[in-house]
Amino acid sequence: MMNYIKSISFIICLFISFLAKAQQPVKLMLDKQANDDMTRKMQSLIALYKYPKQPFAPYSVFGTSAQGNSEFNVKMPDLTGYKDTCFGFIFFGGADNEKLKGNVFTLVVQNKRDMKPAIIWTDKNFNLDLTDDGNPDTMKYDQPFLDITFYDKQNKSAYYTCRLSRLDLFKNAKYKMLVDDYYKGHSGNKIFAGSVYSFKEQRQNIRAADYKVGNDSFRIALKDVNCNGYYAEPGIDLILIGNYGQEELGDANFQIDNKNTFFEKNAMRFDVKEIDATGKSLTVELNTGAKLTRQLNTGKKIPKFKFSLIEDENKKIKIKKYKNKPTYIYFWNYEQTRFTEDTIALRSLQNEFGSKINILTLNYGETPKELLNFKQRASIPWAIGRSSKPINDLFYVETFPSGFFTKKRLKLTHANISPAELLTLLRNGSGNKN
Template identity: 20%
Template sequence: MNKKAYFNIVTLFLFFCLNILSAQDLKFNIPNNYVNQFGAKTDLVSFNPLFKLNNNVIANKTENKLIKRLPTHIQEAELVYGFLFFKGNLASEFDSEIPFLVKDYKSEKAEIYLDKNGNLDFTDDGSPITFKNDELIITLENESNKASAYHYKLGKSNIASNNASNLKNRFVSKYPSAEIVDTKFWLTNQRLSVKLSHQTLNNKPITILLNDASSDGIYTFNTNDFGDRVVITEGHLNSNKDLSSVLRLGEPIDNNAVFLLYGKEYGLKNTNQQGSFITIEETNLRTSIKTKVGSVVSELKIEVLDGSTVDLNDLLVDEKFLLLDFGGTWCGGCIMQEPTVKEVFKTNKVNIVGVFDHDTKASVANYVKKHDIKWPVTLMTPEVKSIFSINAYPTYVLIAPNRKIVMIDLKSENILEYINKK
């Protein structure tokens, strides 16, 4: 073999080895550190109304069902009940809900009896949970993967008196067969749906976020699962601060997820349902373009509740802004901020479109009538959700007359403050 041929073989071998090294999998183990998407220090909560237990019957919005067994040595008169949203137990007697009982609900030492398997037998779910420092953590196992779970932080409500009546009336109308107790005894909940992990990539800090937005206790590696999201970003994010703006830029958990980290693109290769690890590798794919502040909103037509079609560009007229109000009839935070949204509308500087998620035409129509909503409303579609990367409610997207997004915020008071300066 002559020297030239030998040199070519060595060169090809080295090139092959370098390619193998460059495509090497990078695996990160992720501890069970669950946080709220608005940060550990957030004061944003959802309300859990409590209902009086009568004749051992639990009633949700549409169904009444008889309890099979009460907790041992507990009398019905001592109990109230409530629900937690959870999609990880398809066998539950109540669709997408897990019921729980509360003993001594007026006491500081109230006990929670969680029907973890949703079978309405409260004797096969383990010991009750008691409040410590006015809060406790709830763990709901996924029925098909017991190693995976969804987490809630429950607390005691502190509903302002000026909001109590509206909130109670809202839930009374939604639960017509249930006897609701006074709002001062309600609970609050925060969904700890985000797994946060600080890691290093080539000796540089990165943060990995896995968001179980589908609320089933597992992280689904599936392009068609529109809920679950993964974020890998530079630096170490502070878990005490609001993470929602970062989570908006998340990718579906699949092989198309690509992240730009310190000048290089990395693709997601694998994870498991528990989210206990993720594997990435360098890729030639490009990161997707996300809608954010400064983005120009392209032409978008939506069908509003009355069946007509509205072009969003037609609402950006006469130098008016357009506010997209993403929420739901079920969203306590949305209802509490609604008076401020009406103040925004009264400025006559803004057109508004309400976008309702996880709702039906009937529930939205009833809400619009009851709350005297003056602007067009629509149901959320996959297209709209994808364009604006919505994963928190309420979310307010303010679009300027030049079609540029100028604000994406969770608080309507910030929108009002901005508009009042214009």
């Protein structure tokens, strides 16, 4: 008996020790680059225009033929012997020139995309003088991308990097034609060089760290929304949450607030104690006593929604169709952790309890064709539907996978439950009660 009491006391001490440790502030160094869904999908173009002569019209009068007070001149480097000269504007929130607020004047020579590398001058001092910015950058014809970094004039620790790349010369002909038609019709008196002679822009404005707390782990990041090198501006910048170790983050974001910045993940609230202004670090603390705002309430019905199965994208199904049996709703994608383990556990759930519960898996990110191939190749017996951001938001799904188990009539009993955890629950006879 004494040994049993000692064992219980030891376990309680361990738990209290873990809880105390988890509630201490943790400083995370944000030393990883990450992307969000907007960054991945965005194909912003830095339009380049042929350089006939000065003066230039600013980016703010794009699409017009405005002249006069808005025009400006630039002090040029020696361009003797160079051909195929173009100019354009790169967005940087810290650029403070009155004529080009928020934009950096950019000059490109040898912009033919042949064996000669393109030479790129950027007005890094924001003074309309390309002779005092150091050596220009170069980009070879087969170079996948070029990173150009801009610094805040008052604080060199605050910087923003823009990644330049090119459209493929031989792909996406329809897209390039649409872009060309648009810019040719909306460039005022400027002569558009063409989409293949312009740059694609990818903003490197997200810094991330991986974080483990208890049995949970995830990636947390700061997003410099206005790309000015500062990551902690209230009402502007964001905290993003994603899967542990993955470069692309999820859709969950939290606004940085003046006084009370926090975020929630898997039914846990984390208070943000300190944010380095230039995005180098973030200090968080688990708050076990706070009321959660981004979770479904157990004992209540789950939200109503419609979805489609991959076999018929056009047919919408109401979730209430599943109300006659307990239902497991599992949100997933190919890039998640535990993909193999969860698939094995789902198969066991189907084999052992498929007659007693509904299993509905909702994928977010893959195409119907990819999902059909997966279902056929792996002989998947359970239903696979497609989720969407609105459906994810209804369930506060921030990372994948996420599982929810309901009783009959779709009343929630367990949130954030994995297939393996549900399998154990059902085998113990405590999960299939009405």
